[in-house]
Amino acid sequence: MAQQSPQANAQTQVTTVASARDIRGASPYVAIENEPAPKLIVDPPLPEGLVQGVYWAQYRVENLHIVPVFGEGGRQVSPRAGHLHIIVDDLPWWWADASNNNTVDIANLPPGQHKVRIELVDPHHTIFPGQVVTQTFIIPDYNSAAAHQRNLHARSTSLE
Template identity: 45%
Template sequence: MSFTLRSLFIVAFGSLFCTAAWGQNTAEGDHPPALLPLASEPAPKIVAYAPLAEPLARGVAIIPFRTENLRIMPVFGTAAAQVSPRLGHLHVTVDHWPGGWAHTSVDPVIVNALAPGPHKVLLEIADPTHKIMTSTTVDFVAPQRKADEQHAH
């Protein structure tokens, strides 16, 4: 029983000490804010990979990508464009369609129901105000599917 009370006292005291120390340091300004004003940072880059073969055989393009010098997040507006590390999202356009979408996560880009044949997916890095910073295009060919595979789920 005394072991349990002693352990509980140590945890409670530690929590109180850490909370007081954290509040003291943040009040004194010893810690930087979570987001810093944007300074001179290297330009963002995007690296996209070929779609995964198995889903592509079913007419689904799963396109893995990575970014450098930019974090993909669902944030928008002029204030978000001024923070460091740099924040942004992707604009995705398929086969020069007039419409596209904003991709706001680090998950692969997924395009469904592709017809057999050649396709182009344009991936543009945009800042939180939708200003395009850089881009890359992924070219690939969706293979012809057998009639029974087209209706299988």
């Protein structure tokens, strides 16, 4: 029985590894013809945050790089660039998030129902068609739970 050389064995055990382009997208140095439309995907808010009065929702985008590039010149880059606009409870103001940290983070929300609107926009702040996600959620009365714990502690120390 003939034995295979170690080289032959190594060649038969080749595994497929995703390329950098597969994972990170196209190089910023080569223009992309006919880029597919960008897409915004937002997960539901994390319950661990809601019980603390914090909205944490992870997101990702496809066919777009979230970067701090603004203005008319930013529309000319390829691959496409953009950022997020975040609006809370239909307030008349919003903020731009170009951090690409994968999680929208809004702290100090009071107990009750809230609404967060996340828009995927180009460098000139124009919303990409159909790329708006609105989430409605409830922040539980976390303050009363904390107050209850403080009252219990205060009573136990006053009895001593």
